[in-house]
Amino acid sequence: MRKLERDRDEGKVRQPGRAWTVEKWLTYWVENIAAATVRPTTMVGYRASVYKHLIPGVGKHRLDRLQPEHLERLYARMQQSGLKAATAHLAHRTVRVALNEAKRRRHITENPAKVAKPPRVEEEEIIPFTVDEARRILDAAAEMRNGTRFVIALTLGLRRGEALGLKWSDMTVTWKHGCPKKSACRKAHRVEKCEQRRGSGTLTIRRAIQQQVWKHGCPDVKPCGHRYGAHCPQRHSGGVVATDVKSRAGRRTVGLPHPVVEALEEHRGHQQVERETARNEWEEGGWVFTNRWGRPVHPTVDFDAWKALLRAANVRDARLHDARHTAATMLLVLKVPLPAVMEIMGWSEASMAKRYMHVPHELVTAIADQVSGMMWPDPEPDDEDDQDEAEPELTADQVAAIRKLAVAMPEHLRAQFEAMLPDDDEDGDPPAGALVSA
Secondary structure, three states: OHHHHHHHHOOOOOOOOOOOEHHHHHHHHHHHHHOOOOOHHHHHHHHHHHHHHHHHHHOOOEHHHOOHHHHHHHHHHHHHOOOOHHHHHHHHHHHHHHHHHHHHOOOOOOOHHHOOOOOOOOOOOOOOOOHHHHHHHHHHHOOOOOOHHHHHHHHHOOOHHHHHOOEHHHEEEEEEOOOOOOOHHHHHOOHHHOOOOEEEEEEEEOEEEEEEOOEOOOOOOOOOOOOOHHHOOOOEOOEEEEEEOOOOOOOEEEEEOHHHHHHHHHHHHHHHHHHHHHHHHOOOOOEOOEOOOOOEOOHHHHHHHHHHHHHHHOOOOOOOOHHHHHHHHHHHHOOOOHHHHHHHHOOOOOOHHHHHOOOOHHHHHHHHHHHHHHHOOOOOOOHHHHHHHHOOOOOHHHHHHHHHHHHOOOHHHHHHHHHHOOOOOOOOOOOOOOOOOO
16 A cells, blocks of 8 residues: 555556557557657658557557567567668657657556667768868869759758758848959949959758658548559648758758858859749749759759769769768867857757767878877977077177277176177187276
């Protein structure tokens, strides 16, 4: 009785009534709780884990009797069937979130997924682009359509959806004359027409472009017969859509370097030509990066363009997301303070820096040189020898002037002037103009 009272006071007693099964709770959680709170792309992973792996594997257990060993055996079976460790790890994260909610609602007293050991996932080593590789990519991007989109990825580190979701209204630019003051250009042209103009500005990230899975629109009583929603004649809620940014920290404003401003303005000019060519087929949406008809760029098309850019630049194959790692690493090399890096990259936690900021080889070498200079400094030359070598020789007129001045000085100052004079001649005779005591 005392144990029950103690568990009650600590909130460890589950609610009365018939216990849920794992299948019933997971179904309720994914369709009624998670679906209303997470992004559609996250729901794709949640539903796959729940319906393909968790319910078939542990769905028959009572929710309050599920043990960590049940989950660990499920993960082992998933890998034995040929699935990757990352798939089992995703199922583990999904059931952990679902059971956390069940515990908060007192359907269970402890979360067994917090005790269960998920399979280890080997993280792929990410090597950011070197400065030479980044420059080759920027040069090749200047020659391709929508190439400025990848300039932004390398220099500002925007996510793919954030870059594709930019609109011209998100950009503000301030121009200044680059020519000398009182020049003919300043008198004859506005600042936008100056050939040496300098631009600076900001870019506000407000939205992102995502590719969402199509849903069936046919009624249950008369289904279309297709397995996937993309093939349903009455499909809905799929395709390329604009959504909010990933998090509150993702909604941010970043500064634009002058070369990026120039690249964007040149891209605006090319887009105007395409707008005039498309005529009535152009769908004006104010997007910075569009297809030939003014609509947002499809993420798959953007992926193919990135791979083509790497081939054109003769750069090793890499993920598009590696450009974001490269931008974060450049901020590390430039010694930008961490709070400023978090604002630029849109991170909500400082721990993200460990994942995205890598120490390049050039920085490792520079640090080694600094350690070498501190621990094994170069021998410094003798100060006295340097002073002797650097001391200029006095001319005969200068010697005579010093001697004449010394004669007029008091006795205690005369010795200081004598120290400035060269040594006597080798034969011992005093030189011309030698001091003679009274």
